[in-house]
Amino acid sequence: MLRYVSYFKGLSEADLAAVNNHVFEKKAARGEIIVFEGEPSDAIYYVNEGVVKAYKTSADGKEQILRIIRPGDTFNDVPFLGGVNLATAEAMSPVVLYGIKKKDLETMVHDYPQIAKNIIRVLSHRVEEMVNLIEDFSFRHVHGRVAKILLENAGNGGKPRLTQQEMAAMIGTAREMVGRSFKNLEAEGAIRLEHNRIIIANRAVLLKIAGLDE
Amino acid sequence: MPGLPVIDQSKCNCCGLCVNICTRGALKIEGNTVKAVPVEDPDWCTMCELVCPTGAITCPFEIIIDEDGN
Ligand code: SF4
Ligand code: SF4
Numbered sequence: 001m002l003r004y005v006s007y008f009k010g011l012s013e014a015d016l017a018a019v020n021n022h023v024f025e026k027k028a029a030r031g032e033i034i035v036f037e038g039e040p041s042d043a044i045y046y047v048n049e050g051v052v053k054a055y056k057t058s059a060d061g062k063e064q065i066l067r068i069i070r071p072g073d074t075f076n077d078v079p080f081l082g083g084v085n086l087a088t089a090e091a092m093s094p095v096v097l098y099g100i101k102k103k104d105l106e107t108m109v110h111d112y113p114q115i116a117k118n119i120i121r122v123l124s125h126r127v128e129e130m131v132n133l134i135e136d137f138s139f140r141h142v143h144g145r146v147a148k149i150l151l152e153n154a155g156n157g158g159k160p161r162l163t164q165q166e167m168a169a170m171i172g173t174a175r176e177m178v179g180r181s182f183k184n185l186e187a188e189g190a191i192r193l194e195h196n197r198i199i200i201a202n203r204a205v206l207l208k209i210a211g212l213d214e
Numbered sequence: 215m216p217g218l219p220v221i222d223q224s225k226c227n228c229c230g231l232c233v234n235i236c237t238r239g240a241l242k243i244e245g246n247t248v249k250a251v252p253v254e255d256p257d258w259c260t261m262c263e264l265v266c267p268t269g270a271i272t273c274p275f276e277i278i279i280d281e282d283g284n
């Protein structure tokens with residue numbers, strides 16, 4: 001399985017076998033926390049089965065998902081040389097993980113420079129993802145654009161149904177931002193979420209949020 | 215009756231991630247296809263859509279205007 005981990009791309013069979021000695025397996029049930037934000041970071045993980053979410057929690061208990069980690073991907077790799085876990089990682093389903101202790105990883109990088117190159121690639125990809133997320137948070141008025149889309153696509157029967165993914169694509173944002181906007185719009189009394197229906201409860205408020213009021 | 219997620223079988227590779235994620239047991243693998251089945255206590259958490267690696271399963275929303283909404 002190690003050959004599929006992006007860190008170990010390009011290593012020979014013999015090298016992979018040596019690396020494999022440092023790998024441990026970890027299983028977790030749905031809802032189990034695998035790493036806690038703020039705790040010393042001692043291992044990176046590769047998801048072999050199941051799905052893990054990495055998130056941050058605000059002071060008032062709101063959860064912001066940073067990444068969804070599916071089979072074939074790694075997590076907790078940003079504090080590569082130790083430090084603390086930057087986010088909490090929780091199993092969203094039963095999961096099977098492979099872990100490597102950070103101190104073993106350091107030795108490996110020393111022994112197999114190819115791994116260092118691979119790690120740089122993974123880390124720069126993570127930075128890219130984070131920069132995109134920051135852009136969404138800071139500069140784009142996602143909230144108002146979601147309101148606009150809801151107004152444009154509201155109809156009693158005549159309009160196509162839309163997924164959060166589709167709305168995100170229409171706005172040019174991450175899907176998570178759309179879900180977050182729904183919750184905000186609901187808290188402001190503009191909409192009501194009822195199962196698979198979004199009910200525009202107060203059109204005037206929604207128009208205002210969309211910047212379409214006169 | 216509340217709706218069920220929509221599954222595009224041509225995109226589904228039957229990886230089972232959505233089935234494992236669903237806390238309501240509303241998704242099942244039968245043979246080598248994934249099906250959404252009605253359950254007593256359904257939810258529209260959209261987690262199945264979130265985790266699907268191929269975009270095969272989707273949870274579309276119907277947007278309607280409340281008649282009383284001004
Ligand atoms: S929306 Fe949630 S409850 Fe409904 S099928 Fe998908 S994962 Fe299960
Ligand atoms: S997660 Fe997507 S690809 Fe995997 S079984 Fe479910 S619908 Fe199919």
